[in-house]
Amino acid sequence: DAGVTQSPTHLIKTRGQQVTLRCSPKSGHDTVSWYQQALGQGPQFIFQYYEEEERQRGNFPDRFSGHQFPNYSSELNVNALLLGDSALYLCASSFNRVGSETQYFGPGTRLLVL
Amino acid sequence: AQKVTQAQTEISVVEKEDVTLDCVYETRDTTYYLFWYKQPPSGELVFLIRRNSFDEQNEISGRYSWNFQKSTSSFNFTITASQVVDSAVYFCALRVGGSYIPTFGRGTSLIVHP
Numbered sequence: 001d002a003g004v005t006q007s008p009t010h011l012i013k014t015r016g017q018q019v020t021l022r023c024s025p026k027s028g029h030d031t032v033s034w035y036q037q038a039l040g041q042g043p044q045f046i047f048q049y050y051e052e053e054e055r056q057r058g059n060f061p062d063r064f065s066g067h068q069f070p071n072y073s074s075e076l077n078v079n080a081l082l083l084g085d086s087a088l089y090l091c092a093s094s095f096n097r098v099g100s101e102t103q104y105f106g107p108g109t110r111l112l113v114l
Numbered sequence: 115a116q117k118v119t120q121a122q123t124e125i126s127v128v129e130k131e132d133v134t135l136d137c138v139y140e141t142r143d144t145t146y147y148l149f150w151y152k153q154p155p156s157g158e159l160v161f162l163i164r165r166n167s168f169d170e171q172n173e174i175s176g177r178y179s180w181n182f183q184k185s186t187s188s189f190n191f192t193i194t195a196s197q198v199v200d201s202a203v204y205f206c207a208l209r210v211g212g213s214y215i216p217t218f219g220r221g222t223s224l225i226v227h228p
Contacts, residue, residue: 042218105159
């Protein structure tokens with residue numbers, strides 16, 4: 001049973017560039033959430049996708065956008081990168097059924113913005 | 115608004131010691147869910163337990179046990195006979211019913227020395 005996978009594992013970008021991160025959910029899961037985790041902090045919720053639509057969003061600017069595909073995989077896009085966007089980006093998947101919303105996380109993508 | 119406080123930033127113990135990680139939460143909702151996750155140095159958050167607000171039963175899973183007390187808004191996590199492999203950052207999280215956004219604490223770094 002494949003768990004949540006993310007790519008790439010590491011990424012280095014410069015300020016102003018754009019980046020796309022990818023996530024494949026755990027088998028059987030239909031909901032994908034994205035988190036940003038700065039060093040020494042807990043994960044901060046960016047947004048969640050279900051049925052190919054953004055269902056809920058955290059306190060992040062519009063530079064952060066996403067997409068969910070029919071196979072439930074998802075992408076996170078960040079435009080006009082800032083130094084402060086350097087963080088571990090985590091993807092989590094879950095099954096949209098009451099009582100089954102526990103989120104399972106992938107290994108993350110470490111983004112460094114120079 | 116929801117809040118999760120993990121007052122212990124770092125705990126250092128010697129192998130075989132018992133250790134308790136504290137978690138205090140704040141919410142006005144009567145329906146909510148509490149979680150513990152483990153984050154080893156690799157970065158992936160590993161799900162440990164989920165408890166809903168209507169179930170105050172304590173739980174034991176091997177060397178792990180959890181003490182949920184609504185009266186003190188606490189959901190503490192105890193590791194019995196700690197091992198070096200338990201070294202990680204542990205996060206407590208809260209999600210209220212009707213929201214897809216979990217609130218994470220800042221984490222407690224547990225270091226188990228051989």
